[in-house]
Amino acid sequence: MSFKITIQPSGHTFPAAADDSILEGALAHGLLLPYSCRNGACGVCKGRILAGNVDYGEYQDTTLTHAEKAAGMALFCCAKPLSDLVIESHEVSRAQEIPVKMLPCRVEKMQKVADDVMVLWLKLPANERLQFLAGQYIDILQKDDKPRSFSLANAPHDDGLLELHVRHIPGGTFTEQVFTRMRERDILRIKGPLGTFFLREDNDRPIIFVASGTGFAPVKAIIEHALKIGFQREMHFYWGVRKVSDLYMLDKIGEWEKLGIRFTPVVSDEAWHGRTGFVHDAVLQDFSDLSAYAVYACGAPVMVQAAHRDFSAQRGLQDDAFFSDMFTFAPKQ
Structure with a gap:
């Protein structure tokens, strides 16, 4: 059984199964409510039930008092819906x-x-x-x-x-x-x-992900999040490595491809059957105009800098549509 949960004041709605907490249902549909411990101890996820009934679940009495429950409060990491609900909660939208x-x-x-x-x-x-x-x-x-x-x-x-x-x-x-x-x-x-390298969900541009080496890691996180929330955008993933053996988790990428992600591996230091050279050059070869796209680039500084420079100068990429994270061997600032 599934219930409809409406968040106020945003008006966002999501379905939640009867055996899922309100927080679990929200996270599963890309809606980020405040939380920390997820076991009823910290109180960060506390919000108000405006309409409907919940099973309050197990929690610490000092975190949710009897008076707070009487006033309509609940811990969303513990509370499970017993009916359709209207809740009041802040939503996290910025890092x-x-x-x-x-x-x-x-x-x-x-x-x-x-x-x-x-x-x-x-x-x-x-x-x-x-x-x-x-x-x-x-x-x-x-x-x-x-x-x-x-x-x-x-x-x-x-x-x-x-x-x-x-x-x-x-x-x-x-x-x-x-x-x-x-x-x-x-x-x-x-x-x-x-960091500020994360998916801008309110941007409707098709997306090109460009990664070098272990720059794959944050791209993986963003793609999995986008697929989980049903993010309806055209998405391309270009991954540059030195050797074919540097390509890992290809079975997972194969699952993404079945769901519509377009994957292009690029190998720089070995001959193989696929694309070779620099990964950002592969994007330049495939796209004559990037003015309507958003680019998320992550990896070696030389790659990120070249991508920003060439995508902007040669393909019309807008400055506010380029998001990046440069991997260096010193602490990030």
Whole structure:
């Protein structure tokens, strides 16, 4: 059974299954309500039930008092609909509205997906969740006080674990640790979410994603979020790598292609059956006019800078339609 939930004052609506919390239903349909712990302990998701009935679920009495319940308040991470609902809640629409946290986490799983790429899945404490927009990044906090920045590769609706794609940089303190000494169940400290590289859902332009190397990670998060919310845009994904073996998670990309994402891998340092050269040149070859498009570029600074320069000068891309995140070996500012 599914119920219709209406959020005020925005007027946004979404369906929620009877066994899903109000927050889970909202996140599944791309509507970001404030939240943190997702287990009834912190109170960040507290809002008002204006019409309808809910099962309040399990929560801490100090977080939602009897007086608050009598006044119509509920914790949306715990409350489940028993009927159609009208609720009152703020909606998060900008990165600046999401609180930045410092949290411990545990390395839950590690998987080497390419010669020099390790995927880490990090688990937060049971009473914590990290609220973020698809495409944002976190800092790994090190004892030398120099944070290492990594994009989140999972979408917000799939936040049970945080997914990072780490490229091995010879001599890099943290990446050497990941590839030689790190083990599952190791403890790390993180800070986030950070950054302004995320999907602009109110922009109706068709989208071209351009990534180099592990710039794939935030693009993955954005595409998975877009597909989850039924984002109706033409979407192209160009991924530039040095070697064919650098292309990983191709089975997942194949699933995206079946759903309409147009994928173009570009290999720079090897001969193969597909496109070769620089990834942004492949976009220039395929599009004579980018004035009606939005471009999301992520990866090496030389690629991002060349894409911005050439797409604007040669193909008419508008400055306000170019969004980027440059991967450097120093903390992001």
